[in-house]
Amino acid sequence: MAPEHHTLALFCGVLAVLLLATGIGQLIARRTAAGGPNAVVQNLNARINAWWVMVGVLALAFLFGKGGVVVLFGLCAFAALREFITLTPTRRGDHYALALAFFVILPVQFWLVQIEWYGLYAIFIPVYVFLLLPVIAALRGDTSRFMERIAEVQWALMICVYCLSHVPALLTLPIAGYEGRGLLLIAFLVLVVQASDVLQYVWGKLFGRHKVAPALSPSKTWEGLIGGVLSATALGAALWWVTPFAPHEAALLAFVSCLMGFFGGLVMSAIKRDRGVKDWGQSIAGHGGFLDRLDSIVFSAPVFFHLTRYFWTI
């Protein structure tokens, strides 16, 4: 298969899986219809339907190339940041800092990725924004809970903007013999990590008995974790042909990404628990908010990015 057909082959595979999932979902719905409406089945089918939309949007962004992917993840970061700040108890004194975060810092970060200025997008938020935001808040003069507020806004930016921007940043990595195929690296990461989430859900629903962290999440089980991560790692190895990696390298990177993704879900669950909510939002039917879908990507993207950058770039 020629490299230019890889993207198409990948999307056809995803399409086949979606068709299969939709068929199974409808079958289960028909089987259980006699017992009245079933919340788990309805949620399952809502999730599958939302996947069609998400895959469609991702495919559209891929058609537009780098600009499309940067804009798509920029918009996702915006939606995620908005969900995060909505559930963060900020004060009136934070208004300028927050307006800056949404309307200046976020677009600048993604613009830096677009122009491939690694030296600045890698430190813009962790260094410059980190120092600038407390100055702005201090100038407003409101000292109550100062440290807490600053830390929470900085954390929100790191998670929702900085970490997420490492997905489109994969396009900027110069890998020998892999020129012009960066989109496939994104497809690999997104596919493997999201498949890990889905497979953890499936394994957990089928065989889940022992909870990993009962205080954080009732749905995360050891059976789901081990089954999901291992099967997603196998998927990663099977997809080695779209990446610059050898099969065992692809498996290793997939394994690390899935594990980071799992930890991301765990951390974000802890925050949701503390805030007293089940989901970050209601934008994606069946899934919750954008952050509920992105939490695993957010934690895996920077690690996947830097591992690839360290070992594979010129």
Next chain:
Amino acid sequence: MTSRPWFERLCGQLFTGFARLVTGARSIWQGCAPEPELRVYFANHASHGDFVLLWAALPTGMRETTRPVAGADYWRKDGIRRFIGEKVFNAVLIERNGTDRSVDPIEVMADALDAGSSLIIFPEGTRNTTDAVLLPFKSGIFRLAQRRPQVDFVPVWIDNLNRVMPKGEIIPLPLLCTLTFGTPLRLGAEEGKTEFLDRARDALLALKPMVN
């Protein structure tokens, strides 16, 4: 009710569309259904955007027959505000200053109800810019309920809008807002002013989402 000119309705659509886009507003019809009955929606008031958002949260058909009640002193100040207030939002303008007003605001509201329009009111009387969750209610809502006891009063809690656009700020933050519509209440036969105001205020507070 005659249909309004298309330009005024288009402006209304633009305002409500923008408000929904910025706030991601989600309506939760908890205590009643979005039905075009004659109602008085009463809500907490923390921002200028409150009535736009509440108006935007209603289904399109109901929006045309629901009028926000607003202060004439603010909305009659110049031509632009007059156009937006009277034409776009189709507001019922009342004189807030008791000493030099010519018409009784309660009468104006009752007349609008009689003409078939539902109303949006903010019983705190002014924007709440304090740290208090909700200011004490002014007596206007009680006097309106006395005048039209057969009308349903629906509490609506608007959450987070005070953070989207706090007093004195120009740039709105794109935070997510929710509007929770509660169970309609009516003035009881024997109910006094304090009892009714307390009951209405408690009904509104009970809709506030419990986060932390």
